[in-house]
Amino acid sequence: MSHVSELDNFFNPRTLAIIGATNTPGFGYGIPLFLQQHGHQDKLRLVNPRGGTMHGMPVYKSVSDVDGPLDLAVMIVPARKVPEVMEQAGQKGIGHVIIESAGFGETGPQGLELHKRAHSIAKKYGIRVIGPNCVGVVNTAGRFATVEVIDEALKPGPVSIIAQSGVFGNILLDGLFEKGVYLSKAITLGNRMDVDECDLLQYLKDDPATEVIMMYLEGAADGPRLRKVLKQVSAEKPVLILKSGRSEAGKAATASHTGSLSGKDELYQGLFSQTNAVRARTLDELVDCALAFSKTPLPAGDRIGIVTSSGSLGALSIDTCIDTGLKPAVLSEQTRTAVKMNAPAWMNVRNPLDVGPSNLFSTALSAMMADPGVDLIIAIAVMPYAVAHEFEKRGVGPDMWIGNIKKLSEQFSKKPLMMVAVGHSNWVKMIREIAGDKVPVITSPEAAVRAAAAMVGYSKRL
């Protein structure tokens, strides 16, 4: 493999051709329109053997008709046409190609034959290829994407995604921003004719905009190389992995999906733990981990402090701490005193610190943030929405009793803090607003503890 910056044309092409642009609904119609609407009209060249015009632009009958060099070609043509179009791209001197079309190795021997032919042409010309059977890339920095995505998903952030499947990448793009996870880049790999997860892990390792990597994997393209690369990348940035094909039935499913061989799950489990990759058990866990890792700093140890306005959720959280090997922190005398000074005589000042309906949430949270015996704090803020809504109508937000979270997280910028909000969706929104961009808000107490455990584990092994 050559130097990884070689992949940069996929994300920041100066010029690109959409081969298979068309006036009928589908990718060939939507992608050119998306690129026009997001400021890429000048870079864009449309290609279709029928010629004519489209979206007010000329349509070239072939890439060879395009004047000047092309950094990237996106192919949206039927699979059987791909070898021919790849040959034209090679002759034109295009160095980077994304094949979005499906109908290759995942469909049987005929498709595999097409894959091989296209691949050998690409190799002949030294073309780097993403796909086939994918939706290409997203780069929020340039508002650039080879797939239609909603504008909210283009808000730049520190998380990048490597997804084997196009649909999977899409549903992440649709849902992540609502939870507060913002992206730098997303890449869908499909059948991996050439570029694979290892190439991209290396690219993202060196990408200054990427701080956390999320990955959905069905099977490794090259196990030993993945081991080596994951070790390198994990030493610098957390790599969060969701792996399917754990069971025999799951393996059969991935084989007919992206043609991936999933391999024995025990081997992957070993590979992930040896390389300090963070394995998520479920899709939700992958997202919660991305939220936690991308917003709050790594914990220095495994001692967890819990502040809560619900005793029940405090108890459920501390149970999950024990399940995941985390330690309930012993509060310092100073923390206990700070809370006791204002607490009703009956309040149990311990960890989890259940402040109930008292007005001590903010006091307790501040004291814990300053407590050197607490490595990570989970603050569980719940309130009946009927009450919160009444306050809201009078202009009183939840920060009145929870405190100024943004300021607190700035003041103690090295102390990891996560918030849990459960109940009405508007309540969750209110908490997200006061939490700001440096404090993750997770909507389940057990999930927050699991994300904390993932951070503690990663940090310990680092």
Place this chain on the structure above:
Amino acid sequence: MSHVSELDNFFNPRTLAIIGATNTPGFGYGIPLFLQQHGHQDKLRLVNPRGGTMHGMPVYKSVSDVDGPLDLAVMIVPARKVPEVMEQAGQKGIGHVIIESAGFGETGPQGLELHKRAHSIAKKYGIRVIGPNCVGVVNTAGRFATVEVIDEALKPGPVSIIAQSGVFGNILLDGLFEKGVYLSKAITLGNRMDVDECDLLQYLKDDPATEVIMMYLEGAADGPRLRKVLKQVSAEKPVLILKSGRSEAGKAATASHTGSLSGKDELYQGLFSQTNAVRARTLDELVDCALAFSKTPLPAGDRIGIVTSSGSLGALSIDTCIDTGLKPAVLSEQTRTAVKMNAPAWMNVRNPLDVGPSNLFSTALSAMMADPGVDLIIAIAVMPYAVAHEFEKRGVGPDMWIGNIKKLSEQFSKKPLMMVAVGHSNWVKMIREIAGDKVPVITSPEAAVRAAAAMVGYSKRL
């Protein structure tokens, strides 16, 4: 314990007194207002030693001043006043009391002493007591509640809740309706001076409006009785239980929360499995199970069919089937033919049935619903929101490719069907709309499979 219908006055009182009604913000202000606004003004009597008027109603200085009988008294007075007020209630002949005040056994010996005194007075007069340290009850049928809840939570449905903690009950009431779980009754138990989870399980067993029971438990009031009662109730209605205090640290937390002794978790695990109670591992799992059990019928066996528009989510689901002991169904020849007839030659017609971007979702789902070899179906409907939103703007909803789910679930009313929707929150809403009231929509593929496994397990043991 006397006959359970004895508890009916808690849910349907003909007259009730709020003892501790007050003009200052808090429960004593909000609850009378809530009852007035929800059609209970005529039943309502307000009591406060200061007298005067409030919300346009007279305030009695004592319950003894109230004319005519009172079915229920709700006490919102400081803990130290409760014994005295209980004595007055007894003399007035009130048979049912809810003590919402905190400051009893959960706070130490002094509080425990107050608890004992109030309890002995209640016993002397034969008063049934819910609480202390709770928010009482909700009965959606009469839009009746002894706690302020939002109107949306009062939409009647088949699920009832027993929660040990008031706040916990509240956050369920705030969040469940948004997910499609609608309630009949909710009861928060607090410190269980008298009425406990067993009394209420028996009451709800005989309650025709309740089909599914959700329970949050910190510790059983009476283990052997809970075993007996759970066995009886589970034989008729599913009881879904979330139990905290699993760890030593969690036990300490529950002791200072509702004064509960949690006991060894292995004992509870045994008790639940012997009685066919459904144990949820997390709060989210409790909610997803309530959704599944309350909407779709019990499966006849453990053979799961999966239809999906995302191969990745299909693979993750089938992995979770294997984890939870469910069997991937083998599709009948008829089902395979129905799909193959219209499928592109390359499509793999197997289970999970990944229809990808083809237009076969509806065909595949209908065929599986009719397939006698499939006991429960999970239909995973995802689509990039940029595309769905374009269709929506042209008046085309997701039913165009997913099919008429309401009609399908009526046609095969005995075949359990769950839908999974992942991505943008508006997409989830769109799917909830077309799913109707008889098909649960769950927002995580793994969670849907876990809920299916809970149903299969309950059904098998029944």
